[in-house]
Amino acid sequence: QKEVEQDPGPLSVPEGAIVSLNCTYSNSAFQYFMWYRQYSRKGPELLMYTYSSGNKEDGRFTAQVDKSSKYISLFIRDSQPSDSATYLCFTSGTYKYIFGTGTRLKVLA
């Protein structure tokens, strides 16, 4: 079993839709959770970072962590064509840095 599982997509939504991206993880020792965004043929860049259970909001983006169920989510409100990218969840432990496989999102104008 992979330590982090992520729905690969692809996901196509109309502009303005609410997008939900999800990952599950297996190791309860993981404490830090991040979402990276990767545009085509570019390196990933940090989008959101959370530590504790609960929600963290930044503009149109909300990251949610539920440590009891080992579930992490990223919500995008009012999605835009510029949000079209691959979204990677990330978690880490002692000298372990683990990315999900990524969900490819396309927002249609």
Next chain:
Amino acid sequence: IAGITQAPTSQILAAGRRMTLRCTQDMRHNAMYWYRQDLGLGLRLIHYSNTAGTTGKGEVPDGYSVSRANTDDFPLTLASAVPSQTSVYFCASSVLAGEDNEQFFGPGTRLTVL
């Protein structure tokens, strides 16, 4: 412009050849990382370095070696390339080693081994 540079941008390599992928950062970050990205497998850690002079093995280290002679440079060497090493390779760095540090990524090197 501060950031991470990788060279070459892309390369086609014959199996059995030796290849070094270069990575340089000018942010004075202590920690550096090498990942490979493959379709359906995501980004997987090859090697990391918490600080100059130290290195460690990641999830998929076999067939790769690294060195960290100074803070800025972290080259990745394939001693004898095989077709399964065809991938996109990303170098990354963070201010400090540790699980709560943002990693900054370079633009990647696309490597094809024939």
